[in-house]
Amino acid sequence: MTRQAHPVKVERHDVSARCHYTNTGARAVHTYRETPFGLFVAREFHAHPRIRHWQAHLIPALNLVVCRYDFHGRREHDYYLDVADITRQGDVWQVRDLYLDLIVHDGLMAEIADTDELLAAREAGYLTETEMHRAVAIAHTALSGLGRARYVLPDWLARRDLHLHWCDAAALA
Template identity: 65%
Template structure:
């Protein structure tokens, strides 16, 4: 098990078009609000594996659904962060709950980073109630994906959610 890491909290300042992360402030290409949350698209500058990142912040699901454009072979189709997403005016905040799901569309999904969650709990970075909420949410998402045969769109449609993504050519020319 890895050492404990403090909770990662990110902010999206829609008005300023800025994504505040634990490694700095990044300009955002696209913010688009929708009925279920917020869509975000931005470049990953000088990243060894990732060129672009798109995500939907979905407060009601307790998740951030991400899609990456990799420099090389695709590592997964979707990456789902289990998180608390809140909004105050133009500022959206994402409090990461450590657990993530890797989705291989139509084939499989897996929960990762359980060791990080447990280490953070042991170190006092995350309380017992939040730990239980994270585990419950991750398993609900995984079970929903399994029932939808690991088709993200099918699972989300069952929740009344349809997500739009930018194609890479659209992203590069927008």
């Protein structure tokens, strides 16, 4: 399936304002917590057909945003990893999405998604050749690490001395 090219998505997290700015608008955030390796974010998804709540760890050293979703229905996956450039200026964290995503079914498998978006964006000039290759290298490193950890995300991250903490889904309701 060939996708229409779209510009790089840039999101901002304004910690002091407790607001997540996306390409579709501004969303209130109920939890921001700085960690030794980045920023933890948790917010509700209002009026979304599939997702009730979202939690994420922004990890600049890995160029990854590690997401967990609380779905209205059956769980579609355990983790969703966005390949991204993550920067910080004061209380504002910026995430520049590099198109590729990893979908992790903990202990079973992981897959790369949106390669077609990456290629379309490169062809349209939204990414440089260097950025495209870097995105592929980041995704490949993560996928290889997950494979060595038998697709158990916490095990892969623990080998890198990263220990993620999540909010209890029941407490978020």
